[in-house]
Amino acid sequence: xxxxxxxxxxxxxxxxxxxxxxxxxxxxxxxxxxxxxxxxxxxxxxxxxxxxxxxxxxxxxxxxxxxxxxxxxxxxxxxxxxxxxxxxxxxxxxxxxxxxxxxxxxxxxxxxxxxxxxxxxxxxxxxxxxxxxxxxxxxxxxxxxxxxx
Ligand SMILES: [Fe+2]
Numbered sequence: 001x002x003x004x005x006x007x008x009x010x011x012x013x014x015x016x017x018x019x020x021x022x023x024x025x026x027x028x029x030x031x032x033x034x035x036x037x038x039x040x041x042x043x044x045x046x047x048x049x050x051x052x053x054x055x056x057x058x059x060x061x062x063x064x065x066x067x068x069x070x071x072x073x074x075x076x077x078x079x080x081x082x083x084x085x086x087x088x089x090x091x092x093x094x095x096x097x098x099x100x101x102x103x104x105x106x107x108x109x110x111x112x113x114x115x116x117x118x119x120x121x122x123x124x125x126x127x128x129x130x131x132x133x134x135x136x137x138x139x140x141x142x143x144x145x146x147x148x149x
Pocket of ligand 1: 049
């Protein structure tokens with residue numbers, strides 16, 4: 001029989017798995033905000049800043065849910081580099097097209113990780129609501145990334 005503690009531990013694992021990917025993508029969006037160049041620079045530069053802020057807000061929500069369940073949220077740089085499943089953002093200048101494609105791909109990856117946990121029936125409803133809220137925003141942002149290309 002599955003205990004309440006085991007269910008909380010599963011939810012913590014789900015949230016931590018998503019947290020590292022969202023935190024990494026927030027850093028990549030900020031980096032792209034700084035390094036993007038070229039046609040349509042200004043709207044892309046501004047959108048990347050908004051995207052980073054949206055993702056950071058979600059890291060806070062995910063991390064505080066972990067803490068609320070009795071876990072220890074971990075988004076330190078070492079943990080992010082070990083556990084995130086995103087492609088790395090290239091060093092240096094990015095064209096607007098490269099930046100938008102990278103964000104499209106990263107957002108899709110985050111949505112897939114969260115959706116995989118959402119399909120797990122052992123994830124509690126409140127945690128699932130957090131993940132669904134994240135998916136909603138991430139899929140909307142993915143549409144914005146694609147629509148600008
Ligand atoms: Fe800025």
